[in-house]
Amino acid sequence: MPQQPSTDWCEQIAPDEAERYARYAQQFTEMQLRKSAKYGNGRGLHRKQILGLPAKLEVLSGLPEYAQAGLFAQVGEYDVLVRLSNGGSDVRSDKVPDIRGFSFKVLGVKGASALGSETSAQDFLLINREVFGMKGSDDFASLVAAVEKGPSGLLKHFIRKHGLFGGFRTLKGLQGSMSKPFYGFAAHTFFSSAPIACGRYAVRVRLQPDASNGVPAASLDDWAADVLSRLEKSALAYSLQVQFFVNEKQTPIEDGEVNWEESVAPYITVARLTLPRLSDWSAEREAIQHRIEQGLFDPWCALVEHRPLGDIMRARKVVYYESQKNRNAAA
Numbered sequence: 001m002p003q004q005p006s007t008d009w010c011e012q013i014a015p016d017e018a019e020r021y022a023r024y025a026q027q028f029t030e031m032q033l034r035k036s037a038k039y040g041n042g043r044g045l046h047r048k049q050i051l052g053l054p055a056k057l058e059v060l061s062g063l064p065e066y067a068q069a070g071l072f073a074q075v076g077e078y079d080v081l082v083r084l085s086n087g088g089s090d091v092r093s094d095k096v097p098d099i100r101g102f103s104f105k106v107l108g109v110k111g112a113s114a115l116g117s118e119t120s121a122q123d124f125l126l127i128n129r130e131v132f133g134m135k136g137s138d139d140f141a142s143l144v145a146a147v148e149k150g151p152s153g154l155l156k157h158f159i160r161k162h163g164l165f166g167g168f169r170t171l172k173g174l175q176g177s178m179s180k181p182f183y184g185f186a187a188h189t190f191f192s193s194a195p196i197a198c199g200r201y202a203v204r205v206r207l208q209p210d211a212s213n214g215v216p217a218a219s220l221d222d223w224a225a226d227v228l229s230r231l232e233k234s235a236l237a238y239s240l241q242v243q244f245f246v247n248e249k250q251t252p253i254e255d256g257e258v259n260w261e262e263s264v265a266p267y268i269t270v271a272r273l274t275l276p277r278l279s280d281w282s283a284e285r286e287a288i289q290h291r292i293e294q295g296l297f298d299p300w301c302a303l304v305e306h307r308p309l310g311d312i313m314r315a316r317k318v319v320y321y322e323s324q325k326n327r328n329a330a331a
Contacts, residue, residue: 002266005066005244009202011309012254021318024141028319031089031148032326039091044323045144046085046101050094050185051224052292054281055080057106057240058272067242069199070305071109071122072270081105082275083292084185084227087127089148095221100128100182102190102207103297104273114300114307123301124240126190126207128182132256137315140256183216184226186236195245195253195309196299202245202253202309204260206267210237231278238274241267253310296320296329 014020032044039047057078059071068074086092087099106122113119134140146156182188192205213236217226230236243265245251251260281288299308300317308316323329 001263003246003250003264005201005265006246007200009245009248009253009309011314012311013314014311017311017314020138021315024137024315025319025322027141027145029322029326031144032323035089036327041327043327044319045089046087046103047089048086048091049289049293050084050086051082051227052289053082053084053227053275054284054288055082055104056274056276057104058274060269060271063270064268066201066244067198067268067270069201070111070197070303071106072198072242073305078109079107080273081107081288081292081295083295083297084223089144093221094223095219097182100185100188100190100223102126102128102185105295105297105301109303112304114302114304119301119303121301122303122306123297123299124192124205124207125297125299126192126205128188128190129193130189130191130206131259132193132312134312135255135257136311140312141315181216181219184220185223186213186227186230187216192299194256194299194312196302196313197305197307197309198242198244199305202251203242206241206243207273208239208241208267208269210239212237227275228278231275233277235277236275237272239269240271240273241269243267256310256312291330294330296324296331298324 028044035044035047036042057080059074059076059078061075063072082104083101085101085103086094087101092098103123103125106124107120109120109122111119134143187209189209190207195202195204197203212234214230220226227236243260243262245253246265250264252258298320299313300320302308308314
C-alpha cells in the first residue's frame with residue numbers, strides 16, 4: 001500500500017569518506033586523462049554527447065504542500081539546456097549497449113546553492129535505469145576501474161568480490177542488464193536513481209515521456225537522428241515526477257541497490273518538460289551543441305532545497321568537481 005511521505009530520513013556519513021572520495025577523484029582523473037589523450041578533451045563518463053537541445057520547463061500548479069519546495073515552490077516557466085549522452089568513458093557507436101543519460105539544466109533559478117553562496121541553475125542528471133544497482137560509491141568506483149581493463153579485468157573483479165561461481169553469475173547479470181532494450185530518448189523513461197532533497201523531504205526523480213512522442217524506436221546506430229526526425233514533425237513532451245521517501249527500509253537514502261517501489265512510494269508530476277520543434281532553434285543548433293558540450297551538468301549545481309543525498313551523491317560532488325577542472329568546463 002502507498003505510504004505517506006516522511007521527513008524521518010537521515011544520511012550516514014562514514015569517517016573515511018573524505019579520504020575515499022579523494023582516491024576516487026584521482027582514479028577518475030587518471031582515466032579521464034587517458035581517454036582525453038585518445039579522443040580529445042572531454043568528460044570521464046558520459047563522454048559522448050549524442051545531442052544538445054534547448055527546452056522549456058513548466059512548474060505546475062496545485063502541487064501537494066510537501067512537494068512545494070525549491071524549484072517547485074511556485075508556478076513558473078524556465079529555459080532549459082538538455083544533454084543526451086552515452087554513459088561510457090569511450091566514444092563508441094550508439095549500437096553498443098550502454099547506459100543512456102538525459103541531463104538538463106534549468107536556467108534562471110534564484111536561491112541559495114547546495115554548495116554555498118547563490119545559484120542561478122538547477123541540474124537534474126538522469127539515466128535509463130531506475131535503480132543505481134550498486135550499494136555505494138566504493139562498488140561503483142571499483143567497477144569502473146575493472147571495466148576499463150576489458151572483459152578479463154571485469155571477470156577478475158567479480159571473482160575477487162563474489163568467488164568463482166558468484167563472479168560468473170554477477171558478470172552474466174551485468175551483461176543482461178546492459179543488453180536491456182533502449183527505446184530512444186523520446187520514448188524511454190529516465191531516473192535519478194539516487195535521492196535529492198525536496199525541502200524537508202527526500203525524493204527520487206523520474207522523467208516520463210508522453211505517448212504523443214511516438215512509438216518506441218528499434219535498435220538504432222544514431223539516436224540523435226531519431227530525436228531530430230521526431231522534432232521535425234512536432235515538439236516532444238515529458239512529465240517530471242518525484243517519488244518521496246517513506247521509511248529507511250523501503251526507501252533507503254544510502255543503499256543504491258534497493259529500488260523505491262512505486263506501489264509503496266508513488267510518483268507525482270511536478271513539472272512538464274518540452275523539447276521544441278527543430279524549426280524553432282535549428283539556426284542556433286551548432287552554437288547550442290558547443291555550449292552544452294563545454295558546459296557542466298552536475299547534481300550539486302542545485303538549490304539547497306534540492307541538495308543531493310547519500311554516499312553515491314556525496315562522492316559525485318568530489319569526483320565531478322575534479323573532472324570539470326580537468327576539462328576546463330564552462331559554468
